[in-house]
Amino acid sequence: MPDEERPGVPSVMRGVLLPSFGDMGVLRLEEIAIPEPGPRDVLMRVHAASVNPRDWMIRAGTYPFRRTLPSRPFILGSDVAGVVVRTGSKVEGFLPGDEVLAMVPTSYGFGGYAEYVAVPAKALASKPSSVGFAAAAALPLAGLTALQAIRDRGRMRLGHRVVVVGASGGVGHYGVQIAKALGASTVVAVCSQDNASWVQDLGADRIVDYRSQPFPAALEDDEPFDLIFDSIGRHSLSTCRKIMSPRAAYVTTVPTPRILLDAVRTSVWPWGRTARIVLVASRGRDLGQLTSWMESGDLKSVIDHTAPLDGYAELLGHSRSLRTRGKNVFLVAEFHGTRTE
Ligand SMILES: NC(=O)c1ccc[n+]([C@@H]2O[C@H](COP(=O)([O-])OP(=O)(O)OC[C@H]3O[C@@H](n4cnc5c(N)ncnc54)[C@H](OP(=O)(O)O)[C@@H]3O)[C@@H](O)[C@H]2O)c1
Numbered sequence: 200m201p202d203e204e205r206p207g208v209p210s211v212m213r214g215v216l217l218p219s220f221g222d223m224g225v226l227r228l229e230e231i232a233i234p235e236p237g238p239r240d241v242l243m244r245v246h247a248a249s250v251n252p253r254d255w256m257i258r259a260g261t262y263p264f265r266r267t268l269p270s271r272p273f274i275l276g277s278d279v280a281g282v283v284v285r286t287g288s289k290v291e292g293f294l295p296g297d298e299v300l301a302m303v304p305t306s307y308g309f310g311g312y313a314e315y316v317a318v319p320a321k322a323l324a325s326k327p328s329s330v331g332f333a334a335a336a337a338l339p340l341a342g343l344t345a346l347q348a349i350r351d352r353g354r355m356r357l358g359h360r361v362v363v364v365g366a367s368g369g370v371g372h373y374g375v376q377i378a379k380a381l382g383a384s385t386v387v388a389v390c391s392q393d394n395a396s397w398v399q400d401l402g403a404d405r406i407v408d409y410r411s412q413p414f415p416a417a418l419e420d421d422e423p424f425d426l427i428f429d430s431i432g433r434h435s436l437s438t439c440r441k442i443m444s445p446r447a448a449y450v451t452t453v454p455t456p457r458i459l460l461d462a463v464r465t466s467v468w469p470w471g472r473t474a475r476i477v478l479v480a481s482r483g484r485d486l487g488q489l490t491s492w493m494e495s496g497d498l499k500s501v502i503d504h505t506a507p508l509d510g511y512a513e514l515l516g517h518s519r520s521l522r523t524r525g526k527n528v529f530l531v532a533e534f535h536g537t538r539t540e
Contacts (some may be wrong), residue, residue, distance in 0.1 A: 208233060208242065208284050214274040214313030215511045220260030223512045226275070234310065234317040241293055241320055242285040243301070246532040247336035248311040249278040251369065255515045257309075263454065269308035275511075276311025277303045277481075279318070280326055280335035281531075290320045298326040300490070302339035302481040312511060314531060324486035327494040334493070337500035337526035340479055341369035342489045344452060345377050345430070348477035353426040353450045357382035360424045362442070364414065365431030366403060367394035369526045370452060372501050373489075374428050375401050380497045387424070389414050394524055397501065418442045426450065436461045436474035443472050450475045501525030507533050 216227045236242040254275050256262040280300040283293050293299065301322045303311055310316040326335045348370075349355045361378040365371035366388030378386045379402040388403035395406040407417045415438065418424070423444040427434070432453020439449050451458055454476050461474035492498035503524045504517045514527045 208244075208315070212314035213508060214310070215276070215508065216272045217258055217275050218272040220258065220271075222259070223515065226258065226511055226515075228509050228511065231274075231313075233315045236285055236287045236317040237319075238287040238289040239319055239321070240287045240317045241283045241290055241299070241323065243279060243281040243299060243316050243318055244284050245279050245281040245311070245314055245316055246332035246530075247280050248276050248313075248529045248531055249337045249339075249341075249369075250276070250514050250518045250527040250529070251278065251340050252518055252521075253340075254312075255519045258515065267305050269305075273308045274310045274313050274316075276313070276529075277305075277309050278336055278339045278341075279303065279311045279316055280332045281316075284315070287320070293320055293323060298328070298332075298335075299323045300326050300335040300339060300486065301483070302343060302479070302486070304481040312508065312529060312531075314508070321483050322481045322486075323483050324490050327490055330490070330493050332532065333502055333505065333528045333530060334500040335490075337369075337502055337528055338373070338489055338493070339481070339486060341526065342373045342377075342498075343482065343485055344370045344477055344479040345374040345428070346485055346489060347479060348428055348430075348450045348452065349374060349377050349426065350381060352475040352477045353428060353448045355381055355383065355426050358384045359426055360385045360387075360422065360444075361426045361428065362387045362389065362415075362418065362424050362439075363403075364389040364409075364427065364429040364433060366390040366398050366406075367524050368430060369523060371428075371430040372398065372401060372525050373498065374430055375403050376492075376498045377489075378426075378428070380492050387418065387421075397524070401499075401501075415439050415442045423447065429453075432458070436465070436472060440472060445471060446473075448473045448475055450477055452477055502528050504528075505530050507531070 367390040465473040
């Protein structure tokens with residue numbers, strides 16, 4: 200569509216393009232056409248976008264679900280927060296000027312590390328005015344994963360005792376807060392001592408520093424737990440069995456062969472302890488639940504490193520180190536010359 204028919208929206212933008220799999224050098228910050236939203240989509244001007252480990256796995260060609268990826272070249276990144284600039288003809292509930300956030304579904308070909316992105320309206324949630332764009336962009340994929348793991352796959356109930364492994368990472372730091380918001384009686388956070396104090400401030404009742412107190416042995420004398428949420432896939436149902444109550448669930452984000460086998464076995468014989476894998480789904484309704492907790496002060500994003508869009512090598516490198524505290528976020532608005540907050 201020519202520029203004169205899209206007031207205020209230019210025809211080209213800058214985005215971080217993946218032309219082929221490989222090391223960091225394959226990525227390019229390039230000028231490309233701004234996507235055209237379909238009838239059920241909105242076009243968003245991106246103010247902030249966050250990094251998830253799958254972004255560098257996709258770049259490297261090691262993402263386990265490679266077959267689901269769009270054809271190259273495509274723009275990396277799925278987590279965005281920004282302002283709606285256009286709406287498709289069938290979109291209801293969102294208008295130009297609305298501040299929103301979303302996890303762009305894989306079927307939309309990603310597109311988050313860019314100045315504009317097209318997103319289906321059903322993936323959107325409104326950004327509370329009390330939450331900044333950077334904190335909002337940090338939330339979608341990691342927050343949805345933690346919510347869907349704990350509430351749906353783990354079937355956490357009021358009063359349950361929960362362990363979150365990887366509690367200082369993107370998924371884990373939301374997991375600690377979500378378990379509390381859903382009414383867990385006890386949340387034990389497994390992370391290194393360096394991260395203990397801020398993870399405790401998020402609401403963890405106890406910290407297990409896995410470097411000085413091996414997990415799960417450190418919890419063997421405790422009352423058993425109803426849910427082990429292993430957000431980094433370091434353990435398994437068998438290794439955690441001793442600390443789990445008779446009908447407890449072990450839920451993880453990482454589908455290793457051992458976990459897959461446990462998940463199949465315990466789904467055929469589901470009367471005892473179970474193993475389950477979470478595969479995050481982009482859902483605006485769930486994102487709305489998370490933003491309502493942000494608005495009430497029950498959930499917050501912890502942000503580690505930030506960079507403008509041309510700092511993609513730096514941010515992806517931080518994520519690749521596996522030492523991220525919370526989330527790494529692109530301040531895209533500052534890159535295109537406006538403020539992020
Ligand atoms: N299945 C899905 O749909 C789905 C969705 C989202 C993410 N994932 C996967 O889930 C994993 C975690 O994602 P993320 O975004 O949370 O990653 P992340 O932010 O990169 O996690 C980094 C954190 O992991 C912690 N960590 C590293 N080794 C640890 C250990 N042995 N014990 C406890 N904590 C440890 C680090 O804490 P310390 O520095 O304190 O050790 C760091 O804070 C990734 O593999 C990702 O691909 C899958």
